[in-house]
Amino acid sequence: xxxxxMVETLFLSFPELNLLDEDEKEFMSDLKYYSYESIFFxxxxxxxxxxxxxAKIKExxxxxxxxxxxxxxxxxxxxxxxxxxxxxCYPKTLKIIRPYLKEKTLHELVLMENxxxxxxxxxxDLEVARKHFERTEPIVKKTLEEVEASGKKKS
Numbered sequence: 001x002x003x004x005x006m007v008e009t010l011f012l013s014f015p016e017l018n019l020l021d022e023d024e025k026e027f028m029s030d031l032k033y034y035s036y037e038s039i040f041f042x043x044x045x046x047x048x049x050x051x052x053x054x055a056k057i058k059e060x061x062x063x064x065x066x067x068x069x070x071x072x073x074x075x076x077x078x079x080x081x082x083x084x085x086x087x088x089c090y091p092k093t094l095k096i097i098r099p100y101l102k103e104k105t106l107h108e109l110v111l112m113e114n115x116x117x118x119x120x121x122x123x124x125d126l127e128v129a130r131k132h133f134e135r136t137e138p139i140v141k142k143t144l145e146e147v148e149a150s151g152k153k154k155s
Contacts, residue, residue, distance in 0.1 A: 001066060003074035007035045013063050017043060036082035048096045057100050065102035084112040091124075 001009055007028050011018035017039060028035055047056045067079040087094045087109065101109065 001070045001072065001075055003032070003072050003078070006032050006075065006078060010035060010040055014040070014043065032078055033082055036078055037086060041082060041086045044097065045090065045093050048093050052096070054100075057097055061097065061100045061102055061105065064105045068102070068104040068108050080108070080112060084109055088113060 044060055047053045064083060067075060
């Protein structure tokens with residue numbers, strides 16, 4: 001993946017999103033954050049929450065994992081802001097999609113969740129997270145240990 005072509009990559013990966021003519025595609029190529037947050041994330045909500053299309057959710061999660069594994073800092077920022085922060089803001093979507101997230105995506109999500117003030121989380125959010133953590137204990141345990149260790153070093 002290359003940051004410069006992330007909109008093109010999105011439309012190639014999910015052709016059903018590509019309803020643009022050539023002029024619009026060129027224009028959208030400069031609007032990466034808009035494309036991912038306003039187009040792709042809404043697509044995730046529709047597939048995850050409204051249609052429960054598990055095959056498509058799994059396909060989306062593979063794409064997210066490719067983004068998460070990318071070493072490009074611009075792609076990491078795009079992924080964090082448009083996908084991870086959006087998932088945290090939409091707990092119903094997160095609840096549905098979380099079991100299908102791959103290792104690196106889940107790792108980055110848990111790190112991002114630790115930046116969300118705990119008072120904003122509902123007891124339902126915490127219960128969903130607890131159940132998911134039980135299923136993904138090795139990944140979560142390692143991530144939480146890293147977060148705790150970094151917090152201890154700062155104080």
